[in-house]
Amino acid sequence: MRYSGKLMPFGKYTAPAVAIFQSGMGRLRKILIPFAGLVLAFWFYSAREDFKPEMLKGKRVIVTGASSGIGEQMAYHLAQMGSHLLITARTEAKLQKVVARCLELGAASARHVSGSMEDTAFAEHVVKEAEELLGGLDMLILNHIGSSYFHYFNGDVGHVRKLLETNFLSYVAMTVSALPMLKESGGSIVVVSSMAGKVGFPFTVPYSATKFALDGFFSSLRQEFALQNTNISITLCILGFINTDSAMKAAADVVLIPPAPKEECALEIIKGGALRQREVYYTYATIKFSLLLRDWAADLLDYLIRREYNLENLEKK
Ligand SMILES: NC(=O)C1=CN([C@@H]2O[C@H](COP(=O)(O)OP(=O)(O)OC[C@H]3O[C@@H](n4cnc5c(N)ncnc54)[C@H](OP(=O)(O)O)[C@@H]3O)[C@@H](O)[C@H]2O)C=CC1
Numbered sequence: 001m002r003y004s005g006k007l008m009p010f011g012k013y014t015a016p017a018v019a020i021f022q023s024g025m026g027r028l029r030k031i032l033i034p035f036a037g038l039v040l041a042f043w044f045y046s047a048r049e050d051f052k053p054e055m056l057k058g059k060r061v062i063v064t065g066a067s068s069g070i071g072e073q074m075a076y077h078l079a080q081m082g083s084h085l086l087i088t089a090r091t092e093a094k095l096q097k098v099v100a101r102c103l104e105l106g107a108a109s110a111r112h113v114s115g116s117m118e119d120t121a122f123a124e125h126v127v128k129e130a131e132e133l134l135g136g137l138d139m140l141i142l143n144h145i146g147s148s149y150f151h152y153f154n155g156d157v158g159h160v161r162k163l164l165e166t167n168f169l170s171y172v173a174m175t176v177s178a179l180p181m182l183k184e185s186g187g188s189i190v191v192v193s194s195m196a197g198k199v200g201f202p203f204t205v206p207y208s209a210t211k212f213a214l215d216g217f218f219s220s221l222r223q224e225f226a227l228q229n230t231n232i233s234i235t236l237c238i239l240g241f242i243n244t245d246s247a248m249k250a251a252a253d254v255v256l257i258p259p260a261p262k263e264e265c266a267l268e269i270i271k272g273g274a275l276r277q278r279e280v281y282y283t284y285a286t287i288k289f290s291l292l293l294r295d296w297a298a299d300l301l302d303y304l305i306r307r308e309y310n311l312e313n314l315e316k317k
């Protein structure tokens, strides 16, 4: 029987179909309704506190790698929220400009220290400066990275060591030096990492090693804080491709995935830190989905990633 558009959409199967549907629905309802209730109850009781910009007002914050990119944008957001800022990177002239802009935007105070994080003594010096200039610390945002190459691994072991010092050991050194102040304030450590710190991507071998190391160190430390009732939160930020100048220059021709905006990325990191979240994913849906694939279909994820690379453009580099 053809569909007439009137009363009998399933023709002679209507009555049995409806009966099966109804009994199916009956059974489903018995399961679905309590299940939905459980989900709702769980959601209601675990509903997180909402982010409010006032959470950062008057807070004393260090941002590393704040002369450009995501770090610079984080400094501007924090300034608008009324924080006390201590920013750092190597390039003095850029830091001066960022400090001036932060003051215009409403920072409670803004200062800078310049130097290289290749040297752990400098990392410790920055924390000491916070103690002297701000009298304490509420949030330590670890964001800087040393420069690397976006290409096949060239076998340079010295470069891997140097990058581990800049991208990993300096994070460890700053954390160790800042612990007394963070314990006193019940503060937060925010660690900026990457999808390349959770999954293997081509052309980021040394960089990826440093980002995986951060996950190991800070996830383990978080467990010890819980055992010892240490009231310091650790937020690990898992970022995808972001449109900072340096990332665009290095990877835009080769990576076919569109980059996400650095301004919004910076805000999501600050929100996650203020809410004391364990991890931040930006952008959320693509990263959560990729991590699900990583755990259940790793070869498929690896294949899908390789498909997003344009190797012809790599050769032109
Ligand atoms: N952009 C992206 O696609 C992604 C970025 N991320 C992460 O986000 C964070 C920020 O990245 P992004 O904003 O793109 O990077 P940028 O290259 O824009 O900024 C890097 C910052 O680190 C500073 N820096 C570089 N070398 C050193 C050094 N030896 N000592 C101290 N500071 C140094 C730079 O300033 P100066 O040169 O003046 O020292 C700059 O302020 C990083 O942790 C990165 O891993 C994660 C995933 C993707």
Ligand SMILES: CC(C)CCC[C@@H](C)[C@H]1CC[C@H]2[C@@H]3C(=O)C=C4C[C@@H](O)CC[C@]4(C)[C@H]3CC[C@]12C
Pocket (backbone or CB within 6 Å): 150, 194, 195, 196, 201, 204, 207, 239, 240, 241, 246, 247, 248, 250, 251, 255, 257, 286, 287, 290, 305
């Ligand atoms: C959901 C995911 C499958 C999305 C894939 C995202 C891929 C394309 C993202 C994830 C991590 C990103 C790299 C990164 O973390 C940091 C840098 C440093 C920068 O200076 C040069 C660019 C580089 C190498 C990014 C290149 C793009 C990467 C591989």
